[in-house]
Amino acid sequence: MRKRWPLIITAVSLAFASTACSAKETSSVQEEKNDIKTVQVATVKNESLDAISNLSGTLQPYDETIVSFEVGGQILDTNVKIGDSVQKGMVLAKLDPTEYQLQVEQANKAVLEAQAAIKSAEAAIGSADAGVQSADAGIQSAEANIKAANSRIHSVQASLDKLNKGAREQEKAQARLAVERAKENYKKISADAQRIKALYEEGLVSKQEYEAIQLQLSNAQKDVMNAEQSLSLLLEGATQEERKQVAASLEEARAGKEQAEAAKGQAVASKDRALASKNEAAAAKERAVAAYEQALVAKEITEFTLSKTVLKSPISGVVLEKFVSDGQMVNAGSSIYRLGRTDQLKVLLPVPDKEIKEWKVGQEVKLTLYDQVKKGKVSKIYPRTNANTGTISVEVVVPNDKFDWFPGQVVKASRISSDNNGILVPVEAVISNGDKPYVFKVVKGKAVKTFVETGQLIDNKLHIVSGLKEGDKVVVRGAELLFNGDSVKATEEKRND
Known part of the structure; x- marks a missing residue:
């Protein structure tokens, strides 16, 4: 515990002077000392011996923005x-x-337009897929016609060769069999042609398929004629005219092959065009999807805005x-607007840097505003010294649940220490006339002179080292008129704790 002897000497000197004056005055009223005197008393309490009363600061909102x-x-x-x-x-x-709102409406319109573009691109892809499928069917039909044309060419060529050589009985029998087969083939293709024609008229098959079966039917009919002619030649012997006819059939068969090959080329080209259209439609869809996603982002931005x-x-x-x-x-x-939280307030206290080691985060601090006292806590100790004042700012947070304190008000602050307490009494309660200092306690309506040992002066109060205990009532007003044993009427002093 630090001793503040200069302050104590000053306080005791004041007490001596006060006591000397009171002694002169009380000599004239010696006969009235047993009268009941009205005095003001204070109840002795344990208080912090480290209280600091010379700090003040301006209340601020706990948080503001x-x-x-x-x-x-x-x-x-x-x-x-x-x-x-x-x-x-x-x-x-x-x-x-x-x-x-107009921007949001425009963004919504852009989203709908992008959705429509996606649907259009998907329809184009579907159409291109159908074109590819149709072209594949045309290629298959053309390849079948080429194969059939090759067969006719071989058949007619064989007939022509036989016609030129003459026929044997075995060849005549084979020729008859060829006629029968050609007729059976014609009959079968004729039935297929009737069925495909009906489907074509109902729109269930493509024109290419219809034309292909008609070509096959025509070729089958020619095969019958060729087979019959070959048989006739074998049976009757070929004339020059017949040889010319067979040669013409051979040329016709070759022309049919060329026509089938050309049809295949057209179908392949058609497929290539369909694939190109599909690729273009797929690219258009990708662009439409990208535009749609951008439109959604734009919509979100405008809605957020x-x-x-x-x-x-x-x-x-x-x-x-x-x-x-x-x-x-x-x-x-x-x-x-400027908003602030005022259910809690804060105040920055300018603590001298030599005393900052006594301050700790979490310590209690007593804040006084007029006649109101609240307890706050140290929430922050700033890490640097103010170059102009030589102080360090200590932030104290105080509850303000009733909202009865306001930002801008100036409060006084005292730090509360729980590990350095003692009994403090107002300096005016201690009397000294050159002897040992004493106070008047009030016990059962009587003034009891009680000698005390004093310590340091803290915040206009004297530390009582011995002579008093917590709960004692001491006279703080009117002691100069008292004698030991006087009857007193005591009123309690109002104190701001």
Whole structure:
């Protein structure tokens, strides 16, 4: 415990002077010492011996923020005013949303257009797929016709060769069999041609398939004629005219092959065009999908921007300041309100750097505002010294549940220590006339002179090292008129703890 002897000497000297004066005055009223005297007393308590009473600071909101719109526009409505309490998420103000609503509508239209483009591209892909399938069927039909033409060419060539050589009985029998086979083949193809014709008339097969079966039917009919001619030649012997006819059939068969090959080439080209169309449609779909995704992003952005025309409170607190009026044009980022949390307040105390080691985060601090006292706690000790004052700022947070303290008010602060306590009494309660200092305790309505041992002077109070205990009542007003044993009427002194 540090001794503050200069302060004690000063206090004791004042007490001596006061006592000397009181001795002169009380000599004239010696005969009235047994009268009941009215005095003011204080109850002795254990208090911190490290209290610091010369610190003060200005109350501030525990947390404060400037709120502003993230977009510009004309203020349509301000819902709160200075001093109003607000909750987190509460609407504070609104901008005219007309322009931003139009942007949202345009974005919605772009989304619909992109969706339509996707559907159109998908339809084109479907059409191209159908074209590829039709071309594949044409290629297959043309290849079948080429194969049939090759067969006819071989058959007619064989007939012509036989015609030129003459026929044997075995060859004549084979020729008859060829006629029968050609007729059977013609009959079968004729039935297929009738069926495909009916399907074609109903639109169930393509024109290429219809033309292909008609060509096969014509070729089958020619095969019958060729087979019959070959048989006739074998039986009757070929004339020059007949040889010419067979030669003509051979040329016709070769022409049919060329026609089938040309049809195949056309079908292949058609397939290539269909594949190219499909690729183009697929690319168009990719572009449409990309446009759709961009349109969705644009829509989200415009909807988000529209939502920013409503300003909501980021915290629960009180409106400390308002910067705008209804109808005013503001830019993005312009200050609209200043909000602060006042259910708790904070104060920065300028602690001399030589005393900062006695301060710890979490310590209790007594804050006094007029006749009100609240207890706060040290929440932060700043890491640097103020170059102008040589002090270090200590932040103290104090509850303000009743909202009866306000930012801007100046409070006095005393640090409360729980490990260095003692009995403190007001300096005016201690009397010294050159002997050992004493106080008057009030015991059962009587003034009892009690000698005490004093220590250091703290905040205009003397530390009583011995002579008093917690709970004793000592006279703090009117002691100069008392004698030991006087009857007293005591009133309790009001103290700010």
